[in-house]
Amino acid sequence: MAAAIKDEAQESEKLAQSVPLPVRAYRVMLRARIIEEKLASLYRAGMIKGGVFLGKGQEALSTASTIFLRKGDIYGPCIRDQAGRLAFGDTMLDTLRTYFGSAQGPMRGRDGNIHRGRPKEGSYAMISHLGSMMAVVGGGLYARRLRGETGAVGVTSIGEGGTSTGAFHEGVNFLAVEKLPVVIVVANNQYAYSTPNSRQFACADLLDRAKGYGIAGHRTDGTDIMACLETLEHAVSAAREGGGPQMVLASLLRLVGHGEHDDASYVDANLRKANVGRDCMEVGAQEITEAGLATVADIEAWTAEAQAEVEAALSIAQREKGPDPNNEDWRAISTERLVDGCYDDEEEDA
Amino acid sequence: MSVTYLEAIRSAQERALETDPRVFIYGQDVGVFGGAFKATKNLAAAFPGRVMDAPISEDAIVGMAIGAAIEGARPIVEMQFADFSTVGFNQIVNQAATLYFRTGVSCPMVVRLPSGGTVGGGPFHSQSLEAIYAHYPGLIVMTPATVEDAYSMLLEAVTLDDPVIFCEHKLLYYHLKADKLPDSAMPSGKARVARMGRDVTLVTYSAMLHEALQAADELIEEGWQIEVIDLRTVKPLDTDTILASVARTGRLLAVGEAWPWGGVTAEVVARVTSEGFGLLDAAPMRLNAKDTPIPYHPDLWATFRPTAETIAARLRQLLTQ
Ligand SMILES: Cc1ncc(C[n+]2csc(CCOP(=O)(O)OP(=O)(O)O)c2C)c(N)n1
Numbered sequence: 001m002a003a004a005i006k007d008e009a010q011e012s013e014k015l016a017q018s019v020p021l022p023v024r025a026y027r028v029m030l031r032a033r034i035i036e037e038k039l040a041s042l043y044r045a046g047m048i049k050g051g052v053f054l055g056k057g058q059e060a061l062s063t064a065s066t067i068f069l070r071k072g073d074i075y076g077p078c079i080r081d082q083a084g085r086l087a088f089g090d091t092m093l094d095t096l097r098t099y100f101g102s103a104q105g106p107m108r109g110r111d112g113n114i115h116r117g118r119p120k121e122g123s124y125a126m127i128s129h130l131g132s133m134m135a136v137v138g139g140g141l142y143a144r145r146l147r148g149e150t151g152a153v154g155v156t157s158i159g160e161g162g163t164s165t166g167a168f169h170e171g172v173n174f175l176a177v178e179k180l181p182v183v184i185v186v187a188n189n190q191y192a193y194s195t196p197n198s199r200q201f202a203c204a205d206l207l208d209r210a211k212g213y214g215i216a217g218h219r220t221d222g223t224d225i226m227a228c229l230e231t232l233e234h235a236v237s238a239a240r241e242g243g244g245p246q247m248v249l250a251s252l253l254r255l256v257g258h259g260e261h262d263d264a265s266y267v268d269a270n271l272r273k274a275n276v277g278r279d280c281m282e283v284g285a286q287e288i289t290e291a292g293l294a295t296v297a298d299i300e301a302w303t304a305e306a307q308a309e310v311e312a313a314l315s316i317a318q319r320e321k322g323p324d325p326n327n328e329d330w331r332a333i334s335t336e337r338l339v340d341g342c343y344d345d346e347e348e349d350a
Numbered sequence: 351m352s353v354t355y356l357e358a359i360r361s362a363q364e365r366a367l368e369t370d371p372r373v374f375i376y377g378q379d380v381g382v383f384g385g386a387f388k389a390t391k392n393l394a395a396a397f398p399g400r401v402m403d404a405p406i407s408e409d410a411i412v413g414m415a416i417g418a419a420i421e422g423a424r425p426i427v428e429m430q431f432a433d434f435s436t437v438g439f440n441q442i443v444n445q446a447a448t449l450y451f452r453t454g455v456s457c458p459m460v461v462r463l464p465s466g467g468t469v470g471g472g473p474f475h476s477q478s479l480e481a482i483y484a485h486y487p488g489l490i491v492m493t494p495a496t497v498e499d500a501y502s503m504l505l506e507a508v509t510l511d512d513p514v515i516f517c518e519h520k521l522l523y524y525h526l527k528a529d530k531l532p533d534s535a536m537p538s539g540k541a542r543v544a545r546m547g548r549d550v551t552l553v554t555y556s557a558m559l560h561e562a563l564q565a566a567d568e569l570i571e572e573g574w575q576i577e578v579i580d581l582r583t584v585k586p587l588d589t590d591t592i593l594a595s596v597a598r599t600g601r602l603l604a605v606g607e608a609w610p611w612g613g614v615t616a617e618v619v620a621r622v623t624s625e626g627f628g629l630l631d632a633a634p635m636r637l638n639a640k641d642t643p644i645p646y647h648p649d650l651w652a653t654f655r656p657t658a659e660t661i662a663a664r665l666r667q668l669l670t671q
């Protein structure tokens with residue numbers, strides 16, 4: 001049984017490798033865009049509780065940031081990384097289960113939306129506090145090093161706004177001091193919620209910070225999947241080969257609100273018309289068709305396939321039950337004998 | 351005309367800016383955007399240069415407010431969510447809270463914390479942190495439960511010479527309404543008897559006041575009169591008002607939305623037990639959230655925190671003791 005699964009996994013990996021990289025990347029981007037469109041409509045229909053935060057416009061960068069990762073690597077995604085998560089092995093089903101709070105999902109209804117992951121599989125579950133995943137991904141890599149394991153890489157991403165946190169600065173400095181094999185992907189989408197870059201930082205170029213930390217820096221066009229793939233391939237291999245932390249700075253624009261509750265009316269219309277405002281899906285489609293890697297009909301077929309994948313996952317996730325509060329163990333630590341049970345007794349008496 | 355809890359907070363800030371040139375507001379997205387919850391809507395335009403967007407740097411946000419306060423300004427800081435105030439925690443508890451004691455110079459600033467749970471909020475957008483701030487000497491901690499208090503206590507907070515942690519409850523923002531803003535107010539530091547009753551003293555604060563009042567309504571039908579006390583500020587804690595009530599009822603239940611270990615309800619029970627043991631006819635009780643992170647799923651969350659239903663159950667239990 002286990003062997004069969006392994007064979008199958010190897011088979012699908014081989015198959016995947018035979019597909020040209022830009023096509024593989026584009027198809028991940030497409031799946032991300034399509035599931036996010038579904039999330040937006042579910043949100044509007046009142047079927048998702050709490051916020052919905054999407055990565056529209058950032059699919060190319062996000063996909064490229066993890067497409068070069070392998071099993072055993074570590075990924076600490078941020079808000080707008082639906083695509084990067086999918087490229088790292090997250091599924092549409094896990095995505096939807098988490099939004100619905102399904103008991104079958106990886107978070108079991110205890111956490112939701114973008115705050116999901118499977119730490120044992122190298123996919124760390126972000127907390128909301130921006131900047132705080134930098135050091136955590138570094139710690140994961142540090143432990144690998146202590147165990148004598150080599151070859152693993154970590155990728156962690158953040159918005160330009162998140163780079164203003166003390167946690168980011170402390171984290172990156174630590175990564176640099178330890179020369180850990182990590183890629184820090186900074187998505188400069190020009191805004192942090194409503195706050196424009198002019199109120200966020202005063203340096204002319206965020207990439208100068210790489211120099212300040214003593215790490216390598218790379219720049220890329222976040223709207224262009226080919227550029228992102230080239231930059232990230234280089235950065236991931238440099239990290240893997242012992243080059244220490246690599247900072248990748250991409251410029252782009254978030255093409256949705258901060259969350260689905262937000263109409264983003266504060267976004268400068270000129271930015272929408274500028275290069276950063278290009279939709280990476282359109283740019284990518286043009287690039288792969290012009291390169292002869294796909295036809296318009298292929299893209300239509302992939303779109304339909306992704307839509308079917310979403311619908312299939314949705315039909316499962318939507319029917320699943322949420323957790324049953326009466327059968328929850330309501331335990332915040334794993335050491336059962338040290339649970340401070342005093343409060344449970346109060347409950348039982350009631 | 352009616353005014354919401356959120357509008358009261360916005361109006362208090364507007365009035366403070368109007369009447370005191372030392373006041374300014376600093377926080378993420380508080381400027382033209384008007385804040386994540388719109389608590390500073392239109393204030394940046396009305397008071398140019400005095401309502402400023404901050405980088406995502408809570409430590410620096412609080413630190414700058416402290417420095418400004420030392421120089422005679424009256425900063426109001428908005429944390430986007432109470433949960434993110436932990437990133438500015440060091441500046442609040444080690445810098446602001448110790449300044450007066452160490453140097454004799456006071457630190458007049460207000461840190462607004464959009465607090466408490468809402469449906470789907472999850473572990474990092476739902477926290478109630480009043481207890482952890484109250485634990486540190488040097489801070490005043492306010493937890494308004496009504497529109498009137500949200501307004502008058504925030505106005506008063508700005509006039510105080512000490513750092514105030516202002517815990518405003520997000521669940522009350524849009525739904526809690528009053529006919530108008532108050533002209534006069536009880537001073538902070540005094541608890542209020544929100545409802546008179548003969549049989550139990552129920553001490554609570556913030557959004558739990560409304561669950562408690564609903565529970566008290568339920569118990570009326572069973573012939574029990576519950577006295578409900580709204581603490582208003584949890585630090586200082588108005589022990590006198592609580593003890594006077596327990597002297598009449600002989601029974602105490604303390605209810606809070608925060609976690610159970612230590613905290614406001616534990617403090618209330620400890621004080622009544624040590625200072626008013628003889629007044630009690632039954633062992634005092636308390637009811638809090640569960641001792642876990644705050645769950646995302648609405649069903650888990652509904653069980654996680656006290657509700658009118660669980661408060662009523664606890665009251666019945668206390669009354670039959
Ligand atoms: C420490 C901290 N403070 C405040 C917030 C609230 N918050 C969530 S997202 C956000 C803006 C993030 O901007 P940026 O880092 O540029 O990422 P983007 O949303 O643009 O992708 C803010 C202020 C937070 N999550 N963490």
Ligand SMILES: [Mg+2]
Nearest residue numbers: 159160191192
């Ligand atoms: Mg940004």
